[in-house]
Amino acid sequence: MWTSKALALLLAAAPIEAAFSWSSVKTGGGGGFIPGIVFHPKTKGVAYARADIGGIYRLNSDDSWTPISDGIAQDSTWHNWGSDALAVDPQNADVVYAALGMYTNSWDPNNGAIAKSTDQGSTWTFSNLTFKVGGNMPGRGTGERLAVDPANSNIVYYGARSGHGLWKSTDGGVTFSNVTSFKNTGTYREDPSDSTGYESDIMGLLFVTFDSTSSTISGATSRIFVGVADNTTASVYVSTDAGSTWSALAGQPGTFFPHKCKLQPTEKALYLTYSDGIGPYDGTNGAVWRYDLTTSTWTNITPVSGSNLYFGFGGLGVDMLKPGYLVVAALNSWWPNAQIFRSNDSGTTWSPIWEWTSYPSMNQYYGLSTPNAPWINTGFWEVTNDEPLGWMIEALEIDPFNSDHWLYGTGLTIMGGHDLTSWDSAHNVSISTLANGIEEMAVESLASVPGGSELLVAVGDDSGFTYASSSSLGTAPASNWMAPEFTTSTSVDYAGLAVADIVRSGNSAGTQQLGVSSNGGSTWSIDYGASTTAYGGTVAYSASGDTVLWSTASQGVMRSQYTNSFTSISALPATALIASDKQNDNYFYAAYASTFYVSSNNGQTFATGGSLSGASQINYVIAHPTTAGKVYVSTNAGIYASTNFGSSFTLLTSALTNVYEIALGVGSGSTWYLYAFGTGPDGNRLYGSADNGNTWTDLQGSQSFGSIASCKLAGSGNVAGQVYVGTNGRGVFYAKGTITGGSTSGTSSTSASSTSTSHATTLTTITTSTTTTGSTATTTTHTSTAATTTSTCTVGQYYQCGGSGYTGCTNCASGYTCVAQNPYYSQCI
Known part of the structure; x- marks a missing residue:
C-alpha cells in the first residue's frame, strides 16, 4: 500500500526570502515531445499537457501555458519532471493527478509517486510508490494510465509499468492498493536483450477508461x-x-497494441487506436476500431489500407458535442508528412489532411503558421518539406466545449487551431504551433559574452539560440542556429578579445560538426578544418579567436589554428575538460580527474599545472572574463582559484563542497559575482558569492532546476547580477538581483513574460537520446573515469553509434557496447 506523505509544494529547504525570482528565457515553441493532453470534461477552459522530461503545464485562455510543476523537481527529486500520466476529477475542476518519475531502469534510482493537486497545480501532495514510473520510457505516449471514477471522486486507478499491474485508491489518492484480481500485468518488452533495462522492461498497462454511461455499484x-x-x-x-x-x-482485435481508448457517451461507443509498435518512434502497421457498448460489437474503421497503411495509429480526438465526429493521427509517418484523418460518421468514411495528386505533387488541406515561435518555420519547415505537421503524434484532443478547438502534441511542440469544423465544409483548416509558455529543452551549454551577445544557448534536438541583448530574453528568436544546423549543439564558446567570434560544436557525425560566427551568433558558417568523423564534446576559443581547442567525444582533444585541419593533442586524455584564457591568447587550460593542465603556447603543448590539494575530481574549469591568468576550478572538495595562469591554486572556502558547474558574471560596482551549483549550508543548490567565495547565498529558493549535476550555468557578462541556469528538460531560467555578503535582495527581471516558463540524473553520467527532433534526455557530469586517447574512429560512453541514416563512428570505446535505443538511435552503453 502507498501512503501519502502530504508534502506541500512549498517545502523549500532554503529561505525563500534569500532567493532570486526566476523567469524563463523564451523560445515559445516547446522544443520537445508532448505525449499527453487532457481536457476537463465538465468545466470549460481547464486543460493540461504533460512533457516527458519537462514537467506539467496548465492551459490559459489565450492559448498559452503555465508550468505547474516547477517547484517539485529539486536535486533529490529531479525525476518529478517526468510525467507518465495525467488525470482530472470529472466532478471537481480544481483536482488534477499526475504519475511522476523518469525511468524504470537504473538510470533513475527513485521510486515514482502519484501527485495530486486540489488547486489546479499551485500546490501538490504525493502518494509515494514502491516502484518506478517511466515518464521518459518507451510507450510514454499511450494512455492515460491514470483515471478518476466519474461517479466517485474518491476512486482513482493507475495502470503501472514493469509488471506491477493495476492499482486503486478509494480515498482520493491518499493511499493505493494493488488490484489483485487484475492478473495480466503485461508481457511485452520492446527489446528483451537490452542490458540497460530501457527497452527490456515490461511495458505494462497502457490506459484506464471508465464507461460513464454504465450503472453504478x-x-x-x-x-x-x-x-x-x-x-x-x-x-x-x-x-x-x-x-x-x-x-x-470479447471479440477484440489481436496482434497490435492499443494506444488510446476514448468514450463517446452519446454514441455509447469506444474508439481505440492501435499500432504494431509501442511508440513513440516506431510503428509500421496499425488500425482504428470502434466498440459499440450496447451491442458489444467491434467494427474496423481504419482509414486506409494496403500500401497506404505504412504506419500505426496513436492520437485520437473524439468530439463530445457532435457524436460521430472524430480525428485520428498516424503515430509516425516519417515521410513526407504526418497524416491526420477526420470522420463525421463514426469512422465509416474518412478524409485526410493531405493526399497525393500526381507524385510528387500533393493537395494540402491545411495552412501552417508559427507566430509564437518563428524559429520553427525557419529552422524546420523551411529547411525541409518533410513532416511539417509533426511526428510522434500521441496526444490529440478536441475541446469538449468547442468543436473547432483542437490540440495535438508532437516531438517538437503543440499544434492545433480553432477552425476544425472547417474540415467538414471547406476541407481546409488553419494549424499553428500553440506551445507558448512551454519550455522543454535539454540545455547543453550556456555563454554570456561581455560586450557581446547576452546569451548563447546550445540545446539538444533544436540546435541552439542567440539572444543579442537582455531585452530579447522574453521574445522567441526568429531563427535557431542554422547553416550549419546541428541536431544537438553540445558546446559554445567565445573569444574574449574578439567578442563577436563564437564557436560551437555539434553531435551528429558525417558532416563537419563545428560552426563559427563572426557576428556574435547571428549567422554561422561551417569550420571546414573539422573532419566529418569528429563530433560532440566541448569547445574553447582562444582569446583572439585564432585557435579552437576541441575535446571531442570521438577522437580525443584536438586543436586547429586559422581554421586549418585539426591535430591531436596527445598530452591530454580524451574527454578532458578544456577552457581558454579570455585575455591572453597564449593560454588554454585543461583538466582530467584530479590533474590540471596548462598550455602557454596557444594550445600546442600542455604541461601539468598547480595541484589542488584535497580534491580528487575536477568537475569544471572557467577563466575570468576580463582578468588574464585568473582561473577557477570546481571539484568534489570545493572551488579553487589561481591568479597566475594555473601555476598554483588556493581553496576559496570550505562552505561549498562537491561543486559542479560554476560561472562568473558582472555584479554591482566593479565586482564579479561567482555562481556555483554545489553542496552548501542549504543543501544541493545554486549559490552566489559577491566576495570571491568567502560567503555564499542561496539563490535558488523553491525554484526547481532538476539535478544540479546536469545543470548549465552562466553569469551575465553585461547585466549586473543576472544569472542563467540551463536545465535538463525545462529550458533556461534566469534571474536578476544583488548579492551582498551573505544576504541577497532578489528582484525578478521584467523582460520575461509572466506566462513563459523538455534526461536528468543522479551523480553518475547518463544519456538517453530519442530521435533527431524529439525531446532528448541528456545528462552529463563534467568528469571522466578512463584516460583513453582515441586514435581510431570510436565513441565514448552514451554517445551515438548507430541508427537509421547515421553515418558516424560505430565502434564504442573499450568496455562499452553499441545498443539500439530505437530504430533511429543506438548508443554506447
Missing part, C-alpha cells in the same frame, strides 16, 4: 476498461462490477 462506475501491452493473448480488459473481477473483452 455502491457509488462506483460499474464498467471499466484497461489496456495492456500484450499482443499474444489479449490487450483490452473489462470489469462490469466496479473492478471486482476482470476479463478479456
